[in-house]
Amino acid sequence: MPMPEQHDAFADVLAANQEYAAEFDLGHLVPGAARGLAIVTCMDSRIEPLDMLGLTPGDAKIIRNAGARVTEDVLRTLALATHLLGVERIMVVAHTNCKMASATRDQVIDIVEQASGIDVRSLDFRLVSDQHETLEVDVQKIRSWPFFPPGIAVGGFVYDVATGRVERVT
Template identity: 45%
Template structure:
């Protein structure tokens, strides 16, 4: 498979590119940790535009060490004042066991996948609470930073605040 279609789309995108010279700060003061799921439009779901927010995506929308690093950088260097942690409904890592995901990956890959950890989420709301706490209790995230935990409904587009 080639990248020609994507490169053609990039040339079209660049033909009227409006973000050159932008300093990279979060103009709306927002950081968002969410899942890599393609049903999620991180900026659109909260009414923002490119340049408004810092976005960190990973399977399950978890506050990992790398996500915390991004949040700390955002807070201290890139104008982040609010952090949203946003996993979503019908998430593969929140609706399958580690064993089932490993089996599916092994079947697709044709090799053993029992050694790979996929960090499944057994209780999505409780895990979201732990992730919000990871941000609020981090020594480099000041109390002035507002942190919220939300579940995004992939069928309605609505956010449901849990924390």
């Protein structure tokens, strides 16, 4: 049975969009990545991918998920970006103080179940036990995936949420 619509649940963001649209000036941008860059990073709100790398809208393709993990869907999206949108280099950017790198599977399950009562034991949260090792594995997934053009540049990085600095790891 579908849930009833919650019209006012989004009223604040729709109102803000009206103001944004009134001054919108990005319609001239082309779909490609002007700087040939794709960034895979975490969904953490403390990360502002464009600002932290001196980029502007249109410069890069940004893919976000919990923990900045390179999943099959990320690989599919990157393949499209490299073949259709001018991406020639890929940054995988994890960050300090990431919940996916600091919580155990049991802790995450307990938090979700206590908050919602929903049994989430069947989900793979792709938690990270060693951030640097995970970055190396995820970067290698990209480098070895056969659907990218030859010579694609790939690097693994960690963003420090306390200082704003990005460190190359791999």
